[in-house]
Amino acid sequence: MRRLIWHRLVQLPLVLLAVYTLTFTLAWLVPGSPLEKPEGRRPPPEVQAAMAERYNLDDPWTFYWSYLERASGVAWVTGETSGPIFDFGPSLRHENWSVNEILAGQLPVSMALGLAAIVIAVLLGVSTGILGGLRPGTTLDLVTQGLSVVGVSIPAFVVGTVLLLAGGVWTGWFPVGGWGDLAHMVLPATALSLPFAAYIARLTRSGVLDEMHSDYVRTARAKGLPERVVVLRHVLPNALLPVLSYLGPATAAAMTGSFVIEKVFAIPGLGMHFVDAVLGKDLTMIMGVVLVYATILVLMNLMVDVLHAWLDPRVRQAGVAHG
Amino acid sequence: MHRFLIPLLILIAALVAVRLMDDPAPPAEFTLASENEVFTLDPQRMSWLADMRLANALFEGLTAWNTDDFTMRPALARSWTTSPDGLVWTFNLRPDARWSNGDPVTAHDVIWSWRRLLLPDTAADYSNLLFDVQGARDFWSWRTEALADLPPDDLIAAAAQAETIETAFADMVGLKALDPHTLEVRLEQPVPWLLDQLAFAPLMPVHRPSVEGWPKTIDTSRGWHESTLPTIEERAFVRLDPNSGRIEQDPRWARPGTLVSNGPYVLTHWRYRRDIRLAANEMFDGPQDMPESVLVRSFPDPNTALMAFESGEVDWLTGVSADCRSDLLAQKDRGLRKTVHARPAFATDYFLFNCRDTLPDGRLNPFGDARIRQAFALATDKQAIVDHVTRLGEPLTGAFTPHGSIPGYTPPEGLGFDPERARALLDDAGWSDRDGDGLREDANGEPFPPVEILYTTSSARFRRIAAALRDQWQRQLGVTSRLVGQDSKFFGADRRKGNFMVARGRWYGDWGDPTTFLNMCRSSDGNNDGGLSCAAFDDLLDQAAAADEPAARLDLLAEAERVLMEEQLPLLPICQVVEVTMYDPDRFEGMTEHPRLVQYLHEIRPQVTQP
Numbered sequence: 001m002r003r004l005i006w007h008r009l010v011q012l013p014l015v016l017l018a019v020y021t022l023t024f025t026l027a028w029l030v031p032g033s034p035l036e037k038p039e040g041r042r043p044p045p046e047v048q049a050a051m052a053e054r055y056n057l058d059d060p061w062t063f064y065w066s067y068l069e070r071a072s073g074v075a076w077v078t079g080e081t082s083g084p085i086f087d088f089g090p091s092l093r094h095e096n097w098s099v100n101e102i103l104a105g106q107l108p109v110s111m112a113l114g115l116a117a118i119v120i121a122v123l124l125g126v127s128t129g130i131l132g133g134l135r136p137g138t139t140l141d142l143v144t145q146g147l148s149v150v151g152v153s154i155p156a157f158v159v160g161t162v163l164l165l166a167g168g169v170w171t172g173w174f175p176v177g178g179w180g181d182l183a184h185m186v187l188p189a190t191a192l193s194l195p196f197a198a199y200i201a202r203l204t205r206s207g208v209l210d211e212m213h214s215d216y217v218r219t220a221r222a223k224g225l226p227e228r229v230v231v232l233r234h235v236l237p238n239a240l241l242p243v244l245s246y247l248g249p250a251t252a253a254a255m256t257g258s259f260v261i262e263k264v265f266a267i268p269g270l271g272m273h274f275v276d277a278v279l280g281k282d283l284t285m286i287m288g289v290v291l292v293y294a295t296i297l298v299l300m301n302l303m304v305d306v307l308h309a310w311l312d313p314r315v316r317q318a319g320v321a322h323g
Numbered sequence: 324m325h326r327f328l329i330p331l332l333i334l335i336a337a338l339v340a341v342r343l344m345d346d347p348a349p350p351a352e353f354t355l356a357s358e359n360e361v362f363t364l365d366p367q368r369m370s371w372l373a374d375m376r377l378a379n380a381l382f383e384g385l386t387a388w389n390t391d392d393f394t395m396r397p398a399l400a401r402s403w404t405t406s407p408d409g410l411v412w413t414f415n416l417r418p419d420a421r422w423s424n425g426d427p428v429t430a431h432d433v434i435w436s437w438r439r440l441l442l443p444d445t446a447a448d449y450s451n452l453l454f455d456v457q458g459a460r461d462f463w464s465w466r467t468e469a470l471a472d473l474p475p476d477d478l479i480a481a482a483a484q485a486e487t488i489e490t491a492f493a494d495m496v497g498l499k500a501l502d503p504h505t506l507e508v509r510l511e512q513p514v515p516w517l518l519d520q521l522a523f524a525p526l527m528p529v530h531r532p533s534v535e536g537w538p539k540t541i542d543t544s545r546g547w548h549e550s551t552l553p554t555i556e557e558r559a560f561v562r563l564d565p566n567s568g569r570i571e572q573d574p575r576w577a578r579p580g581t582l583v584s585n586g587p588y589v590l591t592h593w594r595y596r597r598d599i600r601l602a603a604n605e606m607f608d609g610p611q612d613m614p615e616s617v618l619v620r621s622f623p624d625p626n627t628a629l630m631a632f633e634s635g636e637v638d639w640l641t642g643v644s645a646d647c648r649s650d651l652l653a654q655k656d657r658g659l660r661k662t663v664h665a666r667p668a669f670a671t672d673y674f675l676f677n678c679r680d681t682l683p684d685g686r687l688n689p690f691g692d693a694r695i696r697q698a699f700a701l702a703t704d705k706q707a708i709v710d711h712v713t714r715l716g717e718p719l720t721g722a723f724t725p726h727g728s729i730p731g732y733t734p735p736e737g738l739g740f741d742p743e744r745a746r747a748l749l750d751d752a753g754w755s756d757r758d759g760d761g762l763r764e765d766a767n768g769e770p771f772p773p774v775e776i777l778y779t780t781s782s783a784r785f786r787r788i789a790a791a792l793r794d795q796w797q798r799q800l801g802v803t804s805r806l807v808g809q810d811s812k813f814f815g816a817d818r819r820k821g822n823f824m825v826a827r828g829r830w831y832g833d834w835g836d837p838t839t840f841l842n843m844c845r846s847s848d849g850n851n852d853g854g855l856s857c858a859a860f861d862d863l864l865d866q867a868a869a870a871d872e873p874a875a876r877l878d879l880l881a882e883a884e885r886v887l888m889e890e891q892l893p894l895l896p897i898c899q900v901v902e903v904t905m906y907d908p909d910r911f912e913g914m915t916e917h918p919r920l921v922q923y924l925h926e927i928r929p930q931v932t933q934p
Contacts, residue, residue, distance in 0.1 A: 031816035042819075042849050043370075043448040046467065051446040053567065096363050096574040097595050105595050115338040122331055164627065169634045176631040177622060179597065180348065247330060266622045266631075268597035276623075281812060307330060
């Protein structure tokens with residue numbers, strides 16, 4: 001187990017370097033300049049040249065290396081900068097802000113939204129999944145299954161707009177867009193949770209169905225255990241393991257992939273601004289966000305592996321046997 | 324089983340932790356939804372409308388616009404005089420003008436801010452605004468060359484060069500503080516729209532000690548020009564870049580707490596792409612009934628902004644979702660909505676012709692011939708486009724400068740819809756249907772190349788107009804077209820490189836003079852993407868620049884625009900842009916209706932609502 005953790009942590013910088021290089025190459029190839037407006041008056045050529053030089057946009061190598069030096073903390077270690085250890089530089093499009101500040105302000109918002117969605121998704125998904133799995137083929141099962149198909153297939157902006165209209169404009173129960181209060185969170189987190197809830201419901205249902213027919217459940221029943229105990233003590237712990245494996249990638253996806261919801265609900269999260277950064281070729285912002293996202297993904301996966309091992313003795317022992 | 328609750332508990336704990344790090348912005352007396360994000364609050368670095376709207380609230384320029392007719396009125400300058408030849412202007416500043424920290428606003432503030440705009444170090448989009456000031460262009464070149472000559476990584480040389488800026492500027496540039504409240508401006512040539520430009524955000528003064536981050540120990544209460552300048556190392560927000568030797572501004576000066584302003588408002592909150600909150604500036608003598616606080620909320624999705632307006636969370640929607648505009652206007656016409664307002668703006672939607680004879684890939688470009696450009700313009704039924712495609716009732720135009728937007732200037736009529744003449748012009752240019760297949764060929768039987776119409780995919784509007792042009796040109800002229808939709812980055816790159824035959828465009832005027840439009844078509848201009856090179860037109864612009872009489876000058880410009888829009892046709896103007904905004908006229912008064920669409924936030928008057 002310890003070995004696994006070390007392995008992953010040693011790999012992390014290499015993964016990040018590869019991600020950085022690949023992203024930089026792709027981002028650099030996008031035409032245009034982040035300092036340029038898509039239309040309207042352009043400043044005189046000498047001003048454009050001065051700006052490009054100031055932000056190292058005239059030379060990819062200089063940009064690549066100087067950014068890498070600052071972002072990786074090397075510049076901080078060698079004492080070249082006195083700023084933050086990992087310095088992602090100023091945003092090229094939002095020059096009054098550094099990428100570090102933007103990340104510090106926006107990442108918690110995206111995280112809170114993603115976490116809230118996952119909590120809702122787990123509660124909704126697991127409960128409907130158990131209900132369906134215990135009584136397969138009943139109307140209740142069909143209804144929950146049908147709903148989960150709907151949950152996966154309706155695009156987020158439709159769900160979001162409908163929720164906004166119903167919960168905000170028509171009833172006035174919740175504020176329309178924005179962020180800050182708990183009330184701001186209800187609609188977007190619900191909208192974001194639906195596809196995850198649907199998937200969790202299906203995982204739970206098939207897990208419960210499988211386990212209900214397994215030998216140890218028959219044995220437990222034969223021992224005369226009440227059905228409640230059979231389900232809670234024997235079926236669920238095994239049936240929920242796939243859900244647990246899914247939680248890692250799902251949480252990461254909910255925290256990083258909420259840009260449609262963020263846009264519809266005017267939530268100042270990172271996902272939406274990342275998309276805008278790509279469209280605007282805001283190189284420093286793109287690189288900063290990608291590096292942070294990559295780190296989160298690697299760490300999330302690691303955390304799930306650890307949790308998984310701790311909850312499932314088979315995995316834990318396999319890990320020991322191999323290591 | 325209880326073990327399974329642990330992941331869930333971890334999630335909930337994390338959720339609570341991140342939630343505790345946040346709080347909502349306090350409500351404000353007036354809330355507006357900005358359809359465009361704010362990029363910077365540094366006036367000298369601005370070039371976007373949404374940024375300038377806030378500059379107008381935070382800062383005060385020498386002059387200001389009367390927003391009903393766009394004549395000029397005194398602001399920071401209470402009066403001014405000009406020499407008979409129009410070259411020397413003297414501005415008398417209000418002696419009681421104060422920065423929000425109590426320091427006096429002086430002529431030195433104005434001069435320093437303009438120097439900041441002019442320095443190549445600032446790399447401002449509008450650096451060249453001041454190039455008509457005596458010696459300003461020389462100063463720009465002097466500093467640019469000095470920076471280029473600096474040895475790399477030599478901070479001592481860089482500091483020595485930076486030390487000389489102060490005196491070089493005073494020696495070279497025709498700006499002088501005759502006393503702390505009198506500013507003298509000497510021009511290279513008369514600038515008839517000077518007063519108009521002085522109200523423009525990049526020329527607004529900023530407070531040097533707070534921009535540069537001077538140590539608090541320096542007393543600036545009698546104006547910073549009275550104190551000894553701190554060294555560059557002592558200034559917290561500027562530093563010399565070791566590689567280039569440039570003075571680098573730390574943009575964090577323009578934040579709540581550090582931004583010192585001289586306008587009607589001060590900045591109290593600014594959260595990145597989330598909200599900006601302004602509160603009345605106690606040092607500013609504004610109108611009694613102006614909103615005490617203003618909240619600017621960011622809505623990346625215009626449909627959400629519309630819903631927020633409908634639910635009453637937003638008082639003013641600066642721009643309405645393109646999907647809903649024509650429906651909302653139709654409701655307004657039926658008397659169902661009085662909150663929708665459509666206003667012609669100081670902008671023109673047009674399609675640009677590539678005036679070069681060949682395209683970058685070597686293909687022949689028929690639009691190099693002015694007759695063909697005229698023919699395509701004459702074959703365009705703009706009325707049909709506005710009635711059936713855009714459906715916003717935009718005023719049609721055959722000119723580039725919007726009608727009625729500049730006092731004393733009448734743009735030409737331009738070319739109307741005349742398909743007969745259009746076909747005759749094409750025949751005349753050698754393109755006619757020689758084999759009877761309904762398509763045009765040249766003398767060698769080569770068919771007219773398919774016209775490539777380049778547009779941006781950001782909004783359905785431009786695709787629809789482009790499709791309408793394709794159909795009209797096919798019907799009237801017998802030529803085929805191909806629609807090329809592109810993301811704005813690719814579009815911008817292709818347009819700049821001249822890699823198109825016809826490309827869509829929209830141009831907003833900056834200052835109240837036809838040159839703000841016409842300069843774009845000057846052969847030497849950096850925005851002349853169509854590559855028009857017309858000596859007669861350039862010559863008329865030069866003559867106008869040298870004219871003494873304002874009326875004669877405007878006549879020359881009108882003639883220049885006539886040459887442009889009736890003979891050369893580097894672009895096909897479709898209509899004046901119409902902006903659709905929403906607010907309740909019973910709750911707020913003082914909203915401008917002039918095409919320039921500059922809204923001073925402190926001129927909004929919230930009305931006491933009837934119970």
